[in-house]
Amino acid sequence: MIMKLYNTMTRRKEEFVPLVPGEVKMYSCGPTVYNYFHIGNARPFIIFDILRNYLEYKGYKVTFVQNFTDVDDKIIKRAKEEGITEKEVADKYIEEYFKDAEGLGIRRADYHPRVTELISDIINVVKKIQDNGFAYEVDGDVYFDTTKYREYGKLSKQNLEELEAGARVEVGEHKKHPMDFALWKKQKPGEPAWESPWGMGRPGWHIECSAMSMKYLGETIDIHSGGQDLIFPHHENEIAQSEAATGKPFARYWMHNGFININNEKMSKSLGNFFTVRDISKMYDLEVVRLFMISSHYRSPINFSKDLLDSTKNSLERLYIAKNNLLHLLENAKDRDETEEEKALREKLMTHKDKFIEAMDDDLNTADAVSAIFDLVRDINSNINENSPKTLIQFAYDLYMELAGVLRIVTKKEESLDDEIEKLIEERQKARKEKNWALADKIRDDLKSRGIILEDTPQGVKWRRA
RNA sequence: GGCGACAUAGCCAAGUGGUAAGGCAGAGGACUGCAAAUCCUUUAUUCCCCGGUUCAAAUCCGGGUGUCGCCUCCA
Numbered sequence: 001m002i003m004k005l006y007n008t009m010t011r012r013k014e015e016f017v018p019l020v021p022g023e024v025k026m027y028s029c030g031p032t033v034y035n036y037f038h039i040g041n042a043r044p045f046i047i048f049d050i051l052r053n054y055l056e057y058k059g060y061k062v063t064f065v066q067n068f069t070d071v072d073d074k075i076i077k078r079a080k081e082e083g084i085t086e087k088e089v090a091d092k093y094i095e096e097y098f099k100d101a102e103g104l105g106i107r108r109a110d111y112h113p114r115v116t117e118l119i120s121d122i123i124n125v126v127k128k129i130q131d132n133g134f135a136y137e138v139d140g141d142v143y144f145d146t147t148k149y150r151e152y153g154k155l156s157k158q159n160l161e162e163l164e165a166g167a168r169v170e171v172g173e174h175k176k177h178p179m180d181f182a183l184w185k186k187q188k189p190g191e192p193a194w195e196s197p198w199g200m201g202r203p204g205w206h207i208e209c210s211a212m213s214m215k216y217l218g219e220t221i222d223i224h225s226g227g228q229d230l231i232f233p234h235h236e237n238e239i240a241q242s243e244a245a246t247g248k249p250f251a252r253y254w255m256h257n258g259f260i261n262i263n264n265e266k267m268s269k270s271l272g273n274f275f276t277v278r279d280i281s282k283m284y285d286l287e288v289v290r291l292f293m294i295s296s297h298y299r300s301p302i303n304f305s306k307d308l309l310d311s312t313k314n315s316l317e318r319l320y321i322a323k324n325n326l327l328h329l330l331e332n333a334k335d336r337d338e339t340e341e342e343k344a345l346r347e348k349l350m351t352h353k354d355k356f357i358e359a360m361d362d363d364l365n366t367a368d369a370v371s372a373i374f375d376l377v378r379d380i381n382s383n384i385n386e387n388s389p390k391t392l393i394q395f396a397y398d399l400y401m402e403l404a405g406v407l408r409i410v411t412k413k414e415e416s417l418d419d420e421i422e423k424l425i426e427e428r429q430k431a432r433k434e435k436n437w438a439l440a441d442k443i444r445d446d447l448k449s450r451g452i453i454l455e456d457t458p459q460g461v462k463w464r465r466a
Numbered sequence: 467g468g469c470g471a472c473a474u475a476g477c478c479a480a481g482u483g484g485u486a487a488g489g490c491a492g493a494g495g496a497c498u499g500c501a502a503a504u505c506c507u508u509u510a511u512u513c514c515c516c517g518g519u520u521c522a523a524a525u526c527c528g529g530g531u532g533u534c535g536c537c538u539c540c541a
Contacts, residue, residue, distance in 0.1 A: 011470095029541080040541050073539080156537080162468045163537065205539085227541025232469085234540090257541070258471075264533065268540090295489075296479060301472060301534070311478065311490040318489080321503065355487095359480090367480050371488035378488095381504055437499060444501075455502045462503085 003058065003361045005223075006299060008231060008254040009155055013363050016253065018222045024055050024062045025217040027251070029209060029226035029234070030112070032069040033093035034078045036276040039289070039304055040227070040260045040267055042104060046290055047257050047298040047364070048225045049106045050407060054360050057406050065216045066109040067209060068094055070116050071202050076191055086192050090114070100277040103286035105408040111216045115208045119194045122203045122211040125245050126183045126196075134244035138174035140186030140199045146179045149240045155254060156232035181237055183207050206237040210250070214242065224251035231256055258301040267304075275304070288313045291409055294366035319410045322377040324464065326384070326397040327414065332459050333390035342392050345383050349399055352376035356403050366407065373403050386458045417463065421452060425461060428454070 003016045018024045028048045031037050037045075045066075055062050069075075070090035079086045098108070115122070126142055129135045134148050146152045146160060153159050163179050182204035187193035193200040203211075213221055219242075226235065235254065242250035259266070262273035280289060283306075292312040296302050352372045359368030380396045404410040417425075428443040444454050448466070455462045 031541085032539095038541085042541085044541050156469065158469060158537070228471085229536065229540055232537060259535065259541075261534070266535070266540095292478095299471085300479090303478085308478065308490095314491085315478095315489050318503095325503080365480075368487075371480065374488055378505090382506095385504095432499085435499075441500070448502095453502065456498075457503080464503090 001357070001361050003055075004363050005253050005255060006363045008256050011157075014253070016222075018060065019220060019252065022060060024060045024223065025221040026052065026055075026062065026223040026225065027065045027209070027213045027217060027221055028109075028224075029230055030066040030068050030109075031093075031097060032072050032074060033090045033097060034072070034074040035093060036096055036278040037100060038267065039275045039277060039280065042100075042277050042289065043260055043293055043298070043302075044225065044227050044257045045101060045106050046104055046293045047366075048255070050294065050366060051223070051225075051255075051364055052107070053406055053408060054364070063111075063217060064109045065111045065113065065212060067212050068097075068112060068114045069205070069208065070094070070114045071192060072205065080190075087116070090116075096278070100281065100286070103281055104277065105287060105290050105411065107408075111212075113212045113216065115203060118208070118211055118215065119203070121215050122207055123184075123194075123196050125211045125214065125241070126203075126207060128245040129183065129241060132244055132247075134240075135183055136176065137198050140201060141174065141182060142184035142198055142204075143175055143180040144183050144237065144241060144244070145176065146181075146240065147177050149244055151243070152179070152240050153236065155236050155239055158232065179233075181206060181233065183241065206234055207241055209234075209238050210242040210245070213238075213250070214246070219246040219248045219250075221251050223253045223255060225255040225257075228256045228258055257298045260302055260304050262304055264303060280309075284309055284313060285316075287409060287412070288316055290407075291316050291370070294407060294409075295370055296367050298364060298366065316409070319373070319377060319404070320412075321464065322381060323397075323400065323404075323410050324414055324462070326380065326393060326400065328457070328459065328462055329384065329386060329388065329393050330390065330397065332386070333388065333393050336389045338389050338392055342389065345379075345392065346395055348383075349376060349379055349396060352379065353399060353403060356406075360406070369403075369407065373400070373407075376400060376403065415465070417452070421447065421450075421463075425454065425463065429461060432456075 004013045005016045006012070007014045026048070028044060031041055052062050052064050068090065071086065075086050075089050079089045082089070126135065129144065130137070130142065135142050135144050153163065160177070160179055184196060184198055184201050185204055186198070187200040187202065191202065193202055213224070224235070239250050261267065262275070265273065267273055267275070277286065277289070280286070288309055292309060295312065352375050355375070356369050356372040359365040359372060376399070380400065384393055384396055424443050424447060428440045431439040431443070447454060451466045453464050453466055
């Protein structure tokens with residue numbers, strides 16, 4: 001079936017048909033690496049990682065690019081504060097990005113370009129724009145001339161006059177129009193700079209994404225994504241620059257995720273409701289955060305709180321218990337032919353996969369996809385037990401892991417126990433055989449206080465971590 | 467002023483014309499030596515309010531109300 005995606009450009013769900021059949025080229029705006037990334041940054045990283053996975057699951061060859069902005073005012077400021085170089089700041093937080101991203105189950109992109117590595121490519125794009133008559137230089141700064149680009153505002157559905165009314169013009173800027181923006185910024189004392197046809201300077205903020213997208217994916221790409229706040233001005237400017245440079249459409253589908261609020265308020269440092277993923281990782285397994293993010297639709301605004309994470313943690317627990325039950329059943333399963341009824345069960349379980357795919361095809365409705373997994377889990381729990389044949393258990397397990405794998409949840413393996421605890425469990429089993437319930441319960445309570453929960457099942461004792 | 471989003475049970479959240487998914491929390495039951503896990507039952511005559519269209523609306527239209535966001539760095 002054909003997938004539908006909501007395209008910000010047309011404000012409609014559209015059938016997704018890539019430019020080259022079977023191949024998808026996607027670019028997602030990445031972090032400015034001056035700090036640990038926060039829970040709001042995490043949302044697009046997770047969502048578009050899942051989009052990428054799902055497109056691959058559907059059989060597309062996906063090329064995915066996500067940039068690191070490693071030259072920018074915030075990085076320069078940070079470097080000055082800490083008395084280290086801009087590169088050291090960027091290197092550190094790129095490394096930290098990968099740590100947190102891995103915890104969240106986010107795969108690395110095919111390319112993670114850094115601005116400082118592509119300066120000459122960026123300069124070339126700026127030159128092209130200037131050669132095409134869409135940019136002008138004023139004393140070492142190069143600005144994009146928005147009045148020359150007739151379609152300016154097509155993504156955010158604004159026109160120049162309206163924008164002008166709300167615009168703020170900084171003193172000392174030499175722009176011809178308030179909405180013009182810098183492609184190249186003249187060096188200021190003490191700032192990192194590179195040689196260019198306009199003298200020493202550094203790229204403006206928006207140009208890097210245009211240059212990187214073109215370099216790794218070509219002049220027209222399939223999907224460009226990011227947070228809703230990037231629609232204007234960042235993505236609007238990217239479109240203007242790129243199309244002014246190439247004369248070709250820049251991206252065919254624009255996808256934007258909704259914001260995360262804290263108690264219905266925007267997260268900001270001044271309100272003191274700012275959470276980095278690193279902070280959260282100290283209290284929760286980050287897989288909980290991943291499940292939380294995909295439990296609602298990516299375009300809806302969502303609230304974030306500890307209570308919501310606690311609730312999600314319990315949901316995830318249910319999924320893990322189901323997985324581990326299947327593994328446990330598999331260990332001692334009987335080899336025998338399936339009955340007609342059991343064969344019919346396979347069909348029933350497959351209906352959940354259909355629902356899953358239908359949901360994902362509908363503009364990445366992960367909330368519905370997750371509910372399909374819960375439906376599958378319920379059917380598995382109700383119908384598969386210690387009497388089920390091995391082939392059926394394996395089938396259920398594989399199906400479950402296939403769907404969970406697309407979302408990259410329920411990925412962790414069961415850990416092993418240390419010898420001391422193994423011994424206590426054996427001791428308890430012995431006590432139970434002798435009907436020494438007092439001792440058996442005492443051992444169970446002791447283990448519980450050490451974070452090990454025991455369950456007595458028809459196939460013997462099972463354990464899990466609290 | 468311009469552009470836009472959201473409002474569904476105690477909480478979270480799908481559904482967007484055909485009679486309210488799923489999760490968490492709670493209650494009752496089955497199972498168990500007792501638990502845990504699991505399963506079953508139960509929790510919205512109703513989807514912010516008021517009109518309208520329709521055989522039929524949470525879903526479409528009009529008008530309100532409330533909350534939030536972008537237009538300035540921002541996911």
